[in-house]
Amino acid sequence: MNILYDERLDGAAPKLDKTAIRDSLAQDVPGLTLLHREEDLHPFECDGLSVYRTLPMLVALPETLAQVEQLLKTCHRLGVPVVTRGAGTGLSGGAMPLEHGVLLVLSRFSRILEIDPEARIARVEPGVRNLAISEAASPYGLYYAPDPSSQIACSIGGNVAENAGGVHCLKYGLTVHNVIKVEVLTIEGEHMTLGSDALDAPGFDLLALFNGSEGMLGVVTEITVKLLPKPETAKVLMASFDDIEKAGNAVGSIIAAGIIPGGLEMMDNLAIRAAEDFIGAGYPVEAAAILLCELDGVEADVDDDCETVRRVLEAAGATGIQQARDDAERALFWAGRKNAFPAVGRMSPDYYCMDGTIPRRELARVLKGISDLSEQYGLRVANVFHAGDGNMHPLILFDANTPGELDEAEALGGKILELCVEVGGTITGEHGVGREKINQMCAQFRPDELATFRAAKAAFDPTGLLNPGKNIPTPARCSEFRTIKSAAADPAKQG
Amino acid sequence: MDKTATTPHDHDASESLAERIRQASATGTPLRIVGGDTRGFYGRPTEGEVLSTAEHRGITFYDPVELVVSVRSGTPLAELEAALAEQGQMLPFEPPRFGEASTVGGMVATGLSGPRRPWAGSVRDFVLGARVLGHEGIEQRFGGQVMKNVAGYDLSRLMVGAQGTLGLLTEVTFKVLPRPGASRSLHLDISLEEARNRLADWGREPLPISAAAWLEGALHIRLEGGPSSVAATRERLGGDELDEKFWPALRDLKLDFFGQGDASARASDRPLWRLSLPHRTASLGLADAAEASMIHDWAGAQCWVRSAIDAETLRSACRRVDGHATYLGACGGPGSDEPFTPLPSVLLKYHRNLKAELDPKGIFNPGRLYAAF
Ligand SMILES: Cc1cc2nc3c(=O)[nH]c(=O)nc-3n(C[C@H](O)[C@H](O)[C@H](O)COP(=O)(O)OP(=O)(O)OC[C@H]3O[C@@H](n4cnc5c(N)ncnc54)[C@H](O)[C@@H]3O)c2cc1C
Numbered sequence: 117m118n119i120l121y122d123e124r125l126d127g128a129a130p131k132l133d134k135t136a137i138r139d140s141l142a143q144d145v146p147g148l149t150l151l152h153r154e155e156d157l158h159p160f161e162c163d164g165l166s167v168y169r170t171l172p173m174l175v176a177l178p179e180t181l182a183q184v185e186q187l188l189k190t191c192h193r194l195g196v197p198v199v200t201r202g203a204g205t206g207l208s209g210g211a212m213p214l215e216h217g218v219l220l221v222l223s224r225f226s227r228i229l230e231i232d233p234e235a236r237i238a239r240v241e242p243g244v245r246n247l248a249i250s251e252a253a254s255p256y257g258l259y260y261a262p263d264p265s266s267q268i269a270c271s272i273g274g275n276v277a278e279n280a281g282g283v284h285c286l287k288y289g290l291t292v293h294n295v296i297k298v299e300v301l302t303i304e305g306e307h308m309t310l311g312s313d314a315l316d317a318p319g320f321d322l323l324a325l326f327n328g329s330e331g332m333l334g335v336v337t338e339i340t341v342k343l344l345p346k347p348e349t350a351k352v353l354m355a356s357f358d359d360i361e362k363a364g365n366a367v368g369s370i371i372a373a374g375i376i377p378g379g380l381e382m383m384d385n386l387a388i389r390a391a392e393d394f395i396g397a398g399y400p401v402e403a404a405a406i407l408l409c410e411l412d413g414v415e416a417d418v419d420d421d422c423e424t425v426r427r428v429l430e431a432a433g434a435t436g437i438q439q440a441r442d443d444a445e446r447a448l449f450w451a452g453r454k455n456a457f458p459a460v461g462r463m464s465p466d467y468y469c470m471d472g473t474i475p476r477r478e479l480a481r482v483l484k485g486i487s488d489l490s491e492q493y494g495l496r497v498a499n500v501f502h503a504g505d506g507n508m509h510p511l512i513l514f515d516a517n518t519p520g521e522l523d524e525a526e527a528l529g530g531k532i533l534e535l536c537v538e539v540g541g542t543i544t545g546e547h548g549v550g551r552e553k554i555n556q557m558c559a560q561f562r563p564d565e566l567a568t569f570r571a572a573k574a575a576f577d578p579t580g581l582l583n584p585g586k587n588i589p590t591p592a593r594c595s596e597f598r599t600i601k602s603a604a605a606d607p608a609k610q611g
Numbered sequence: 612m613d614k615t616a617t618t619p620h621d622h623d624a625s626e627s628l629a630e631r632i633r634q635a636s637a638t639g640t641p642l643r644i645v646g647g648d649t650r651g652f653y654g655r656p657t658e659g660e661v662l663s664t665a666e667h668r669g670i671t672f673y674d675p676v677e678l679v680v681s682v683r684s685g686t687p688l689a690e691l692e693a694a695l696a697e698q699g700q701m702l703p704f705e706p707p708r709f710g711e712a713s714t715v716g717g718m719v720a721t722g723l724s725g726p727r728r729p730w731a732g733s734v735r736d737f738v739l740g741a742r743v744l745g746h747e748g749i750e751q752r753f754g755g756q757v758m759k760n761v762a763g764y765d766l767s768r769l770m771v772g773a774q775g776t777l778g779l780l781t782e783v784t785f786k787v788l789p790r791p792g793a794s795r796s797l798h799l800d801i802s803l804e805e806a807r808n809r810l811a812d813w814g815r816e817p818l819p820i821s822a823a824a825w826l827e828g829a830l831h832i833r834l835e836g837g838p839s840s841v842a843a844t845r846e847r848l849g850g851d852e853l854d855e856k857f858w859p860a861l862r863d864l865k866l867d868f869f870g871q872g873d874a875s876a877r878a879s880d881r882p883l884w885r886l887s888l889p890h891r892t893a894s895l896g897l898a899d900a901a902e903a904s905m906i907h908d909w910a911g912a913q914c915w916v917r918s919a920i921d922a923e924t925l926r927s928a929c930r931r932v933d934g935h936a937t938y939l940g941a942c943g944g945p946g947s948d949e950p951f952t953p954l955p956s957v958l959l960k961y962h963r964n965l966k967a968e969l970d971p972k973g974i975f976n977p978g979r980l981y982a983a984f
Pocket residue numbers: 163164199200201202203204205206207209210211222242263264265266269270271272273274275276277278279280281282283330331332334335336337457458546547583
């Protein structure tokens with residue numbers, strides 16, 4: 117089942133007169149940069165899920181909040197859909213444009229408004245890059261904890277919208293745990309503040325609701341994040357295993373020993389070789405799997421914990437354990453991991469990144485399932501994941517120019533996600549549903565649950581103008597999904 | 612171990628709760644959801660047929676290695692915490708217990724956290740998922756039993772602190788953590804001003820502080836973490852040894868400051884208020900004596916006041932610094948009509964919209980949070 121916007125399944129698209137809308141916006145929103153020529157629109161036709169492209173009707177690049185507010189009011193009045201875009205690094209097609217909509221690009225809002233080292237907070241505009249916050253806080257000995265691998269490029273507004281995670285989330289939490297306040301504009305152009313500079317705010321926890329809401333409920337225009345003191349020390353152990361299942365079990369054993377590592381990541385052989393080839397991180401290319409375990413905190417405790425973890429890894433059957441000698445080597449170990457996606461990308465014309473999350477105890481079973489599926493579909497799969505969180509990133513290698521291979525890759529991806537749901541997990545841990553997993557939402561949730569999601573959306577955007585077609589599938593799409601699934605299941609039963 | 616041993620009280624009452632909700636929905640009868648009935652002093656009085664979760668008890672899933680526990684809403688909080696303690700684990704947000712009857716559902720619906728909150732996070736930070744009976748009396752699952760989940764909107768965290776106005780929680784899944792390896796407490800006899808300055812300095816260092824409250828001329832500190840760092844920090848901070856029992860007494864509002872017994876004792880002339888303030892709030896601009904007589908918990912981010920100051924004076928002082936004030940006195944007191952800080956108009960509009968969408972017949976705890984819904 118295709119994921120591109122399909123009026124039959126996703127609802128009728130409004131009939132819009134591009135020239136008239138352009139004229140209205142130009143008139144209502146003084147000074148707004150509005151792109152409309154085809155060649156100017158091309159750079160915006162996709163996000164990080166680049167196999168899917170749609171040319172937006174118009175692209176708006178506002179520079180002031182007054183412009184954003186007025187743009188929303190005009191679009192609301194004229195019934196024009198609005199898709200918000202941060203840096204466009206999303207991997208689920210969340211910022212994929214609509215042919216009949218305006219793409220609202222917030223990349224020009226890139227100022228850090230305030231760093232308050234005493235209160236340990238930073239107040240920033242939505243287009244600020246994730247890493248820029250930690251860079252600005254660094255002189256005060258502080259940093260912003262969530263660190264998606266895309267942190268040099270992705271925006272904090274996009275992080276809020278996806279509830280982004282990173283390699284340090286098991287210990288330091290996701291975006292939702294590190295944002296204390298956001299300023300929001302509704303589709304009607306009204307302003308509201310969610311959360312506060314204090315540790316809570318009166319009323320419903322709308323701040324939690326907006327984290328991970330994929331631009332469906334409002335436009336986030338300012339974000340206040342909390343900053344943490346940099347740990348006194350951080351040490352990394354790299355353990356190699358000759359069997360991926362042993363590596364999986366070692367993850368549970370570390371946590372069972374009462375240790376919450378700052379980061380706990382796993383890569384399989386294909387990913388190890390790709391990363392080593394690309395970065396030269398010193399990874400053991402013969403290993404079936406490696407675990408990277410970072411322990412951070414106060415020097416004395418970290419030394420104690422390193423000893424404990426070393427013992428646990430040995431008992432779990434590690435064939436080699438190496439501790440990074442210094443910060444440079446530690447950075448190198450992480451560089452291999454953080455560049456794993458592009459590294460795998462070099463091995464294949466295209467790759468497709470999955471994001472299923474499972475209970476850790478099911479790791480071995482799911483890896484086995486993935487390897488069986490990979491064989492069945494004849495497509496290689498490299499595994500990189502946030503092992504501590506049970507968040508897997510199987511990377512499916514394919515060639516979009518070989519007819520049919522994209523479809524096969526997608527079908528394989530869909531099967532992997534359904535496997536994750538089957539073992540009690542979820543189809544997305546941090547990349548979001550967007551357009552990409554719109555069909556699998558029908559597998560994870562029942563019709564009444566999806567109806568509740570639609571009700572929550574309707575509370576903020578009753579006419580459905582914000583990012584239509586994303587995140588929550590329509591009943592029509594789910595009934596088609598179920599029909600196709602049962603049709604596919606029947607012949608299998610006979611055969 | 613995937614499950615704890617069941618207790619004789621374990622019982623799945625979700626179907627009868629669902630049936631009651633379906634009936635209430637059909638007749639438009641408001642319901643007053645009751646867990647252990649221990650937090651009646653928190654929130655507005657609500658009229659409605661009592662719907663008790665007390666029968667719906669038991670831990671349905673617990674895997675210490677996975678750091679995940681799922682528990683039915685009527686389970687006493689004490690029972691859950693005991694099961695976790697057996698495995699050397701805990702609810703890191705240190706929820707207050709206002710009595711042995713306090714339930715997990717009431718804890719989540721009120722969303723109150725204890726002294727560790729600024730360092731560890733709040734109730735909602737540790738909620739991974741929830742089962743909720745919505746207005747149609749169908750049990751729905753949001754979030755899950757995994758650490759990360761961004762499929763659909765985060766409705767499980769939305770339920771935290773919603774006081775049962777958006778639906779009835781039947782089961783909640785939490786992330787739990789190992790108990791710290793070491794814990795020491797101390798107190799330093801220093802002024803409020805001095806305490807603020809030291810906390811600000813310490814906050815920029817990775818010290819193992821897990822609680823900090825200033826009251827009655829002394830800063831009370833708890834250190835938790837690895838034995839080595841706790842011992843070293845204890846040495847460095849100096850001061851006198853503090854009995855660990857201080858923290859549960861502060862958490863459960865049992866210190867002398869709070870007055871003996873229930874809400875009625877707090878009523879009369881000096882009702883209790885909770886102020887939620889940004890870290891490093893220098894002063895609220897109230898009389899010095901008033902500020903010195905408060906408890907400044909959460910390193911200053913949560914203050915307890917017993918005062919006859921009128922609601923508006925207190926609230927505008929809080930608003931100036933981006934904080935808010937909650938009334939916890941008894942019925943008929945100066946804040947009982949509006950115990951929670953009133954919402955700005957746009958925010959109120961979207962609260963009403965959300966309530967109308969998720970509880971169109973207005974059957975769940977109407978008026979408990981705000982008169983408008
Ligand atoms: C190589 C690579 C590695 C990655 N690694 C990780 C990782 O480790 N962890 C992780 O979580 N993600 C990761 N990602 C995914 C991606 O970087 C994150 O989802 C990121 O949060 C997206 O931010 P963005 O600014 O690029 O958002 P966009 O892609 O522009 O938008 C994403 C979504 O957010 C909405 N949105 C954006 N800004 C706003 C706003 N201001 N208000 C309202 N809605 C808004 C959009 O409508 C869209 O739905 C990775 C991506 C790549 C390419």
